[in-house]
Amino acid sequence: MQLSAFMRNNFFTEIMATITYIEAISKGLWEEMERDSSVFLIGEDIGVFGGAFKVTKGFLKHFGEERVIDTVLAETAIIGAATGAAVVGMRPVAEIQFSDFVTTAFSQLVNNTASIHYRWHLSCPMVVRLPSGAGIHGGPFHSRNPEAWFFHQPGFKIVAPSTPYDAKGLIKAAIRDNNPVLYFEHKRLYRHIKGEVPETEYLIEIGKGDIKREGNDISVITYGSMVHMALEAAEVLRSEHGVSVEVVDLRSLMPLDTELIFSSVRKTGKVLVAHEDNITGGIGGEISALISQHCFEYLDAPIQRLGSLDTPTPYSPPLEEFFLPNTKKVVAALIELAKY
Amino acid sequence: MAKDQKRKNNLLTDEQYLQLYYFMKLTREYEESILKLYRQGKIVGGAYTGNGNEATAVGSVFALEKHDYLFPMHRDMGSHLVKGQSLRNLMLQHLGRGNSLSKGRDGTGHYADPLLRIYGNISHLGAMIPMAAGTALASKLRKEKSVSLTFIGDGGSNVGDVHESLAMASVMKLPLILIIENNQFAYSTPVQKQKAMEKYSDRAQGYGIPGFTIDGTDIDAVYSTCKEAVDRARRGEGPTLIESVTMRMHGHSAHDGAEYVPKQLLEEWKKKDPVERIEKKLLSENILSHTQKEEIGKKVMAELEDAIQFAIESPYPPAEDAALGVYAE
Structure with a gap:
């Protein structure tokens, strides 16, 4: 545990x-x-x-x-x-x-x-x-x-x-x-x-991720702010679509908890890699490559990625909202994955 | 006259002058042997020398104590030696051997020796000065009274790191000494194209710290100015900027013939060769006899031979070592 x-x-x-x-x-x-x-x-x-x-x-x-x-x-x-x-x-x-x-x-x-x-x-x-x-x-x-x-x-x-x-x-x-x-x-x-x-002292080992919500159908591999969007989206998928989503919070990006990532993907067979950083050249690319290399035979769908647009971060509220990932976008990506 | 006494009009004792002479000779001959090894293909990377800079590299560190921090640059080989580094260790570094201080991970003076408090440079000019400010900060926080001495060239002095470090160190009154070695050329670019003001020490005014411009081939000038800066830093009065005016008598590195340097300039500076200067002084003042001179020469060559032999016979690191040691335990 x-x-x-x-x-x-x-x-x-x-x-x-x-x-x-x-x-x-x-x-x-x-x-x-x-x-x-x-x-x-x-x-x-x-x-x-x-x-x-x-x-x-x-x-x-x-x-x-x-x-x-x-x-x-x-x-x-x-x-x-x-x-x-x-x-x-x-x-x-x-x-x-x-x-x-x-x-x-x-x-x-x-x-x-x-x-x-x-x-x-x-x-x-x-x-x-x-x-x-x-x-x-x-x-x-x-x-x-x-x-x-x-x-x-x-x-x-x-x-x-x-x-x-x-x-x-x-x-x-x-x-x-x-x-x-x-x-x-x-x-x-x-x-x-x-x-x-x-109140008592504790430490969290660097390099260890954490399952923030257990699920069986789809894994969301994420960190930082997107953990919260993923948790909200997982609840929508459960209540509205009957899909069980697991949320893997990496917590540490270097070193990556590959064991945790792989065990989740091997269980669910479908994966969304999500981060707030923009997609191209983001850490999600490396995670996707690792999953495809080590869990290929377990995958039931192509690895999906979600992140910000490949633009600088815009200022005006509607622009920023469009630029950023959000719970709705996570839900949409998960519904697509659930169809496989 | 006792060796531990100062003569009239002399800054240092005879014994100390003989030490300085020995270290400058050693630096000169060490770098000559590096060039020879480079031409023999025994040095796999670049070979840089500080020919013309020996008085600055040696005289400055002579003003330090054991517990002071040294961040040398690539033309300061003499500073390593004065701080206590062995020729064997330096040669192992140059030859990329497994038992070198960096274990073959980097070459030349790019190593750290925490026992001697030497922290070698990286290739990015100016990058060590913020770190030297950091050891100076640590010294201040721990009330150690250790000072940090570091160097930069005329070209490198324009890098932003230098400004940021001096801005911080001057405000915090950190025990930091920066020597700008103005050796007239930054690779091929003459100093006139590196600065618009008259002297590099003029920049000190902008930080509200003392600045000095000295003849970097004059061992007395180097030592006394650095000693003053070290004392000042140790008293908690903050950093000092010293411009040491020298000449880069060789190319940027061994591959560079330096055809862009006017011959006349080299001839003028040759007359001020720092090693010859100290030798003449010591001979004329009878601090050094001709017999002693020969003995020191022989000692230097014997030590070098030992270091070269030792380094050449030392093995390269095991190839698989390349994958190890990115992280500390």
Whole structure:
């Protein structure tokens, strides 16, 4: 049984609090900073202001300005300084205010940070927090899901939680990991998603996915914001079409939980790979290839993919809505798959 | 006169000058042997030298302590040696051997040696400066009093990483020293096409930090300026920018004949050869005798021979190693 399912089913022994996704990230950060004095935060507007999204509100007062560092506006310097500090034994958590702006630090991350262990045989225990995703009318430069760029570069671990429970467990695991971990937190989930989180300490192993809903007819392989659309769509398919949909939440994108993906696909024989990132060159392409290579004889239908349009993210509400995947689009894709 | 005493008008003791001379000689001969090995086809990748830059590479690190962080560039071989790196380790790196510090994953000075606190460069110019700011930050947070010293060329100084690092380090008063090695050419592009201001040290003003321009072939100037910067950084007063004016006496790398460099320029700079300069000084001040000079020369060549022999006899890494080690445990 998945750890999270175990936790959820054992509510008699666990005292649970219902908190938002953003509170879960904050709590995880806070606990790790309390636990380990080598953990520090570095980024723009994270101290006095508490972060553009208030993830680190109250941290400066409690931990002081040496551990909650407001920097100059310079992403390359933030990532480079975090990398340097990590290599000599600190555990920095860098915040890139919007994941879109990580492009400015792309060279540092891809050329330097990611390959340190391979070239230097040294650990680089750092986390980069990347508020990402669309659906907030952020337009072309405050809406990206840039995980695929880093998925292609060997050396990163990449996580993208969808629930408060996973968000907290993964930020704690990311901080304790001895590798650079890119932590994609979806901006639209921050205050829209609430969930139960144990008061006692827990971690979620990086590289392990989670079945968010069990089903027998179709598998949806997804992560981040689309987990919630997939869950809504699965309910529509059950109630209106009598189709049983399984929702596989990857949680970790690197490494991928291929065992979980394959076991779900082998059970259902039909699969929809879905992410909010645009389709072409997205992680879904790699997942589809893996499924077709390893589960070909189990497939009863061609692998379907769903994602955003291959355009920049448009600003105006009707354009953005058309651009993004949503529950309706997931339902439509699942109905098509059910016909095979 | 005792070797551990300073002569009148001298910055350093006789003993220290002899050390500097030894390291500069070693750097020069090491790089000559690298070129020879390159021509013999024994170096599989590129071969870069810092001929003309020895006083800067050696004199700067001479001002550091063991616990300070060093981020050398590709023309700073002498800095590795002064910081304590062995010739054997450097030669293994150049020859891509399995027992090199990078285990054959990268060549030249591209390795890290955490015990000596040496963190080699990557090929992207400027990319190490934000990291050097990071070790300086770690030092500040842990109250270690260690400083970070790093380098960049006249061309590389234009890369955005340099600006971002100095912007951050100056505001945070990080113990960071950046030496811009102005060696007149960025590959084939002369320095006049890299900057519009007079001196690279003028840029320091833009960050509100001290900036100095020095003769990079003058060991005294290099050492004293760096020592001042190191002391300043250690006192918590923040970064220093130093422009060291030198000449790249060889091409960009061994394959480059550098026909674009005016012969006259090379002849002028030849007169200021840093290794000859220190040698002349030490001989004329009787710090170095002709017998000692010969002995040091022999010692250097013997050490080099040992390193080359050791590296050539060392095995390449097992091919399957290529697939290992992307992640730490």
